[in-house]
Amino acid sequence: MPPKPAASPRHVQKHYILDTNVLIHDPGSPFQFKDNFVWIPVEVFEELDRFKSESSTRGANAREVHRRLSERFMNPSDMQAGVKLENGGLLRVCINPTARFSAEGWQLVSDSPRFQALRDLFADLTLPDNRILAAACGVADGEKGSVILVTKDLNMMLKARALGMEAQDYRTDRVEDVDIRLTMRRSEEEYETMDVSPHTVQAYASQETIVIPEAKTFIPNHYLLLRNEEEPTHAIPARHVAGGELHKLRRDRIVIRNGRTLNALNLGQRFLLDALYDPAISLVTVYGKAGTGKTLLTVGAALEQVQVGVFEKMLITRVIMPTGRDIGYLPGKLEEKMQPWVQPAFDALELLLTRPRRPEQFENKRQSQRKSDDHQPPQQHSSQQSGPTKPMRPWEPLTASGRLEIEAITHIRGRSIPNAIFIVDESQQLTPHEAKTLITRMGKGSKMILIGDLGQIDNPYVDAHTNGLVYARNRLQGQPWMAHINLFKGERSEMAEVAANLM
Structure with missing residues (x-):
């Protein structure tokens, strides 16, 4: 009897709590966490409300977030139970029952170790960031599985970690590009080279284009150097158009x-x-x-x-x-x-x-200006005299x-x-x-x-x-x-x- 296949490990859903800056950065961010739970603290709505009237991109993104969430949360029951997402996840609004406001101000009514640490370290709950941290603590205390605060604010990330919570950047649109570090610090030019035979280099030098099948691996409009494999100091710049076809540079x-x-x-x-x-x-x-x-x-x-x-x-x-x-x-x-x-x-x-002016032009201009000043009669100052006209800029x-x-x-x-x-x-x-x-x-x-x-x-x-x-x-x-x-x-x-x- 053949052995039974091993059971695949069950996927454990995670709880992601989104900071306001993540929604401002990408209004579609709540829908990018696969089949996990996504929480939006109610304090985020208050911060978005401050930005919505701006004519900036931040204001436009705040309004877009409001539109997208309004389409999802159609009634009060959706706000309480959450709404299912197409990717299998659940989108919920986090209303923290442990944070209460009274005549004495904001107070936390929970005595859990995490909330006690929050009171000791970040007691000022008039700050929206601290109330968002309190909401994250509430989710961590009340739900099973990993709870992760997603924020683009490095300080917020550090505060969450100080409370023993996991925090990370929004990574969906993060790009790993090796050219980033190269262009930030390197002073010597570094471009891709392709070693070819001396005959190929000579043929390319005598015409505008050449087709090299091995160059098909380059993406369209990729710039490189065709280098003589026998004499590496001899190279010709080229642009790969497509399909292995290389063009000479036409303007310098x-x-x-x-x-x-x-x-x-x-x-x-x-x-x-x-x-x-x-x-x-x-x-x-x-x-x-x-x-x-x-x-x-x-x-x-x-x-x-x-x-x-x-x-x-x-x-x-x-x-x-x-x-x-x-x-x-x-x-x-x-x-x-x-x-x-x-x-x-x-x-x-x-x-x-x-x-560009030659040095003698500057000297001629100074001499002509001195002669003009010598022959110019003194002017009568008048309150009616208009001020100097502003010279027109070349552009x-x-x-x-x-x-x-x-x-x-x-x-x-x-x-x-x-x-x-x-x-x-x-x-x-x-x-x-x-x-x-x-x-x-x-x-x-x-x-x-x-x-x-x-x-x-x-x-x-x-x-x-x-x-x-x-x-x-x-x-x-x-x-x-x-x-x-x-x-x-x-x-x-x-x-x-x-x-x-x-x-």
Whole structure:
């Protein structure tokens, strides 16, 4: 008689308690925990209510959470018993019976060891975070199985662990990308190489394209070096289009009409310019630390293509991550509100649209100014005399003609943007939801460039592995219209490069 098969271990359901910041980060997070129990403390509703009127992405996400939960909890019995989810899990609202409010303030009526530790360590229950911790303690005391607090707040995570509870980050959209650490610290360029015969290198050097069957393993629009296997110092940069077909790089300079000409200063910048000028590529993502030329090259390539008519206009936006203030606190129109945030792009435009002067031009200008001052008669001061006129900046005619627009991410919803090139600076501050919102705005004939430094993240809801830039790169890589570039070498100055690497 054959032996009976061993019984598979029974799946033990876990209890996940979601902090407010998880719902703000991903409004669909309650539905991402498979067939486990998902708890939302009632205090979370109170925090969401504070954000719902904001015109920011945080406000939009708070309203989306309210809509999704309202669709699930249709009546009071749903709130009490919970609702079944399509993945087999159960979604419940946690109303903590041990936390009570009286004339003396908030009090905990439970004497369990966990609640006693909460009273000793985090007694101030006027703080929503501490009441959420109390709700998690209540679930841990009353339910079987593992209880895990899910939060994107590192301090909240530490407080939960101090109470002996398990706590973790929201990992559903976490991306493991080896390029993250490489581009944050490395100064030497590191790009993939493919060793081929000298004959293949020579054939590729004499023509625009070549097909190498072994290159089929690379994803579309992957940049690499074809290296002579007999002489490794001899290599030619290439882009794998698809199916083993490799193309030569076609652009290595930016030529601005009535402005400057910029040449690529390293291999990474050559890769970037090739992707920026290729009409078949509609989305470019760029990782690079400070000083690698991300903004300057991207703005320059966009400006030249607008000048020659490839695109009708260029749009520039930057993720606003101030210290607690929203864009509405700044005076003026949208462009005036956004100007402090997109100033790096304006600096790049001013450089590109201004011809470099030779040293003798500065001397001639000083001499002519002195002569003018010597022959100018003294002016009568009058209260009627108007103040000095503000000189026009080189990029202002572009905004006046509609060929340059400054866009706020908070106002992008519902737009469709055709025949434009759209630059999103500081994309490492985006949430995955914001990245999706931006990319889905692109219409026919448009191109989007997401650029960012993964070592400079100020958004409390994302980190180097969960931001919208790495999310977009890893979800969309392999598409025939998408390319990714890593920039390693700083070109701003020796001091900036050393500081970026050592500080």
